Amino acid sequence: MKPRISVLQRRIELIKQKLQELGDLRPGRLSKQYNVCGNPSCHCKGTPPKKHGPYDQLSWSRKGKSTTRFVRAPNLATVKAQLDNYKKLRDLVDQWIDASVELSDLQFRSEGGDRKSSTER
DSSP: HHHHHHHHHHHHHHHHHHHHHHHOOOOEEEEEEOOOOOTTTSEEEEEEEEEEEEEEEEEEEEEEEEEEEOGGGGGHHHHHHHHHHHHHHHHHHHHHHHHHHHHHHHHHHTTTTOOOOOEEE
């Protein structure tokens, strides 16, 4: 049990280091959008329509509020990097939680203070 505790403690420290290395974060998803303009004689109103686009659009929800924004081409690489960092953050936090729960269970068992329930046996 002691070696496993040490492994989990090292894993948690490594996760913390990786978290500190993350750059800017941005939640959400990118999608391609096509639009129809307000000009009645535009080709986007034709048969068949030739819509304007594609445009990169970022959508996300935060604190119960949904938001969308168009992303200009010069900013696309930065936004993609921020989205990747956010995904890494979520993955690292999940790993940290899993390791912490396992570590806590092992520490409780080594102290004799935790017994598995009948459903875990």
